[in-house]
Amino acid sequence: MQNLNRRRVLTLGAALGLATVTDPTKAWAWSSANSIAGTDTITDPWKVWDDATDPLVAALLENGQIPAVNTAFDSWVNNGDPLPAGLPANLTAYLQQVNTLPSWADQAKLARAAQFNKRMSMYLFLLYGLGSGIMSTVIPREARNVYWSAGGAEMQSRAAKTFTYGYDLSALDAFQPTGHFVVTSNKTRLTHAAVRHLLPQSPQWRAVTNDQDFIPISNGDILVTFHSLGTFVYGKLKSWGIRISAAEEDAFLHMWQVALHLLGVRDDFIPASWAAAKQQSAYVLTPIMAPTPEGINLADVLLGLVKQVDLGVTQGFQREFARYLLSDKVGDWLKLPRDLVSRSVIELGWPTYVAFREGLSPIMPTTFSMFDQFVRGLAMLFLNNGTSPSYTPITIPTGNRPA
Ligand code: HEM
Structure with a gap:
């Protein structure tokens, strides 16, 4: 992690409605005690990727099977849809394992979250769209990865795809058989696995990255992005004085916990409470924010899209x-x-x-x-x-x- 000076971390954290810790190295520190798993072990999430998915997708890419998979995926939209016919057998076997909610998912909470999303919808469009979307451009790894991946050259289409995810997550039936979110999450998880295989082959990306390990989108990175989405939005709604019941707060967090699980984040990294999420955010997100040439360009393109209406x-x-x-x-x-x-x-x-x-x-x-x-x-x-x-x-x- 890059280091920011303490005053900058405090000022930024406060401005973004995110909690700050005075000494980030002593905060969360990756004890899983405050996570869903609650096991109190310490693992570095920047050294964890997606063992269940990455080798499978790498092999599909190497064998030239991805275009056919994408075609087959066209008809796979609803959570209740059967897995599409004609997929490679190993991908079907994998999807049979992961295309389901975690055992700890609570349908009553997910239903409450859906109602909350509906009530908050106007604020959510604004906060996710103009807030989180632009914030992603000052998260250096994310900005570089997005810029140098295929979608970076077609930001309008990429923004539309990202919106698909947000729309499917926030829909009333997001987690029901008629909703789309479980399927959309699985497609996103596979996309991330493809990026992990492809991006290290990009000479341009290799030239600009300061990553030592050269594997993008670790569990730590995904948590950072979660905080730029869920934790940021929660903090802003609270700071604007909007009335949110304890049950709604809990439900909104639960929705994001399930979403993180579906993206392949390990349960021992997923914060169990908003207090833990804010602490983790102060530790992982606030200190790493910084401009990059790629991020400046992406922000300009994104704001240009808004300009069209x-x-x-x-x-x-x-x-x-x-x-x-x-x-x-x-x-x-x-x-x-x-x-x-x-x-x-x-x-x-x-x-x-x-x-x-x-x-x-x-x-x-x-x-x-x-x-x-x-x-x-x-x-x-x-x-x-x-x-x-x-x-x-x-x-x-x-x-x-x-x-
Ligand atoms: C692709 C969502 C974290 C980098 C996608 C897509 C979605 C998505 C919906 C598919 C849309 C598309 O292909 O453009 C999310 C969510 C995250 C997350 C909800 C966390 C909560 C990250 C992180 C990084 C990242 C941490 C990098 C550090 C990328 C890249 C693509 C992608 C490079 C592929 C773009 C392309 O070439 O098409 N993500 N993402 N994502 N994501 Fe993420």
């Missing part, structure tokens, strides 16, 4: 909102242009918008309709992407970004 606000406003969500430090790293007038509108207007919307204040701010059009516009942008004929299924890559 009319959200009723200026581009300057959109970029200031990203700054507002992620801190000026992150905004400066990404070279997001300033618009100080929009910023003061956001700083004054957003808390009152949220308070009015949530019934916490009877006073409707004069900027209500502007903020409303903004959040609704973002929601429509993502929803159209997820449900229109341009719905983009996740496919396993067979190469890297062309030189």
